[in-house]
Amino acid sequence: MSELLVSKWLNTKGEISLDNLRGNVVLVYVFQMLCPACILHSIPQAKKVHQMFALENLQVLGLHSVFEHHDAMEEKSLRAFMHEFRVKFPVGIDKASIRTKGIIPQTMEKYSMQGTPSLLIYDKNGELKLQHFGHMDDMELGVIVGTLISGDIS
């Protein structure tokens, strides 16, 4: 399993790891707080899934992977954004990378993401089932989630 490389988790006590979330379908919404498609489409969808599956074996996570305008999207700005947009699920800050001179953060680089928004979907065994760049249609996402959530744990 390819763990998320996170410098700090917000909206949660303690650490979060994909490993500890085994048994749950996990959706990771990779975003930047000043990315228009993230704000207009993906974050609202993430909030909707988070609410819809509050009582089920599904965990929504955010991953703040900043690759541009770094000084405009620091932790204090992210916290204000999350407060204003009522983001209640855990959000991790993607780890800065020395190798990329602080430009592309570590998880983003490791997964070779093309940008934000990106969506990572893991099944109950922690296996990455889908990596999607751009916004995903609600119904399409629902089908994937419905399929995975009714699946067994190996």
Add this chain to the structure above:
Amino acid sequence: MSELLVSKWLNTKGEISLDNLRGNVVLVYVFQMLCPACILHSIPQAKKVHQMFALENLQVLGLHSVFEHHDAMEEKSLRAFMHEFRVKFPVGIDKASIRTKGIIPQTMEKYSMQGTPSLLIYDKNGELKLQHFGHMDDMELGVIVGTLISGDIS
């Protein structure tokens, strides 16, 4: 299984029955061509599911269950509606009922539907899993479909 009572099927050759559709998840969109919520929300969704699952074990059906303004929604009007709104899936005309003096059609009565739009969802074994009055959210529908389509046939 509770068959649909249909006087005529449009957009298809031959008869359609839930029994013959075993092995498929079946979605029946019950509508009236002059019902605003049907036109604005449910028919567009039905078309979307129909396209999305064109190659899979899922069948979308329409059921035209007229319970008001009968003379404004006769077959010729329904055909014009389907042509203009590009409805490509099979649509059955709910059978007129002598018992209700032609007001409530037979399938609508048999299922005790509250009005239109209504949605009936059957699993691969032809068992009715959900009867919903009003429009259903895209993601919610996706989850149900994803769950049923990954289910086995008994």
Add this chain to the structure above:
Amino acid sequence: MSELLVSKWLNTKGEISLDNLRGNVVLVYVFQMLCPACILHSIPQAKKVHQMFALENLQVLGLHSVFEHHDAMEEKSLRAFMHEFRVKFPVGIDKASIRTKGIIPQTMEKYSMQGTPSLLIYDKNGELKLQHFGHMDDMELGVIVGTLISGDIS
């Protein structure tokens, strides 16, 4: 002035004519009850303008100009449509034309309209200021209406 050629007015007592409406800005929404863009965009906009200017010198009219599927959009169907979609402003039925063998109705032909929805906008002097094919953006319409309604009568 180029009068509308109407066989019957619904939603109003007596006749309606552009001549009698002098002193008002007049918007004529030309539609067919089974035209998707009319139902999804233009009729909702017409209802909105009608409500917004209920107390001002502006009159919204509908004109039902059927040029296809004639037997599916007869008066009884139009009445059911207007009831279901809560259309409260006057709607005229465009006069059938012998010259076009009953296909293109008279007002539609006279104005050389390209189809539905079309919008005709007259100033307070009854002069046609704009003829538009297709749906018009809300803000664009607002600007035109705001300009005309603050204009004088000559």
Add this chain to the structure above:
Amino acid sequence: MSELLVSKWLNTKGEISLDNLRGNVVLVYVFQMLCPACILHSIPQAKKVHQMFALENLQVLGLHSVFEHHDAMEEKSLRAFMHEFRVKFPVGIDKASIRTKGIIPQTMEKYSMQGTPSLLIYDKNGELKLQHFGHMDDMELGVIVGTLISGDIS
């Protein structure tokens, strides 16, 4: 006339003042870059008006009036926001106020604004014709703009 109190203008060379804009209808969109209704509704509308009236006597201005999360919405963040959201019209930064301990900025206080988004509309004579709290409907705005833009300069 009640001038805007601005510490710095972005997206423009030199100073901007309502006085110098006489002869133009002026729309001032008061916003915070992390206010959801501003991002989702008002900024998109401001961009639309700005484009629609590019060649006419109408000027769109932004006013960044931060009254919460100040350290998350500094100039560098605002600049990144404007870049990402393609804001091309001039945006002024509302002047910090010693009197309110840096909380409510000066223009916001002077106009007794209730929050963001707020919209100020001035006629060609520089007179404030409307101060609106919350988002304004496109058609409603169009009517006001159409009325003012066809008005004379006294």
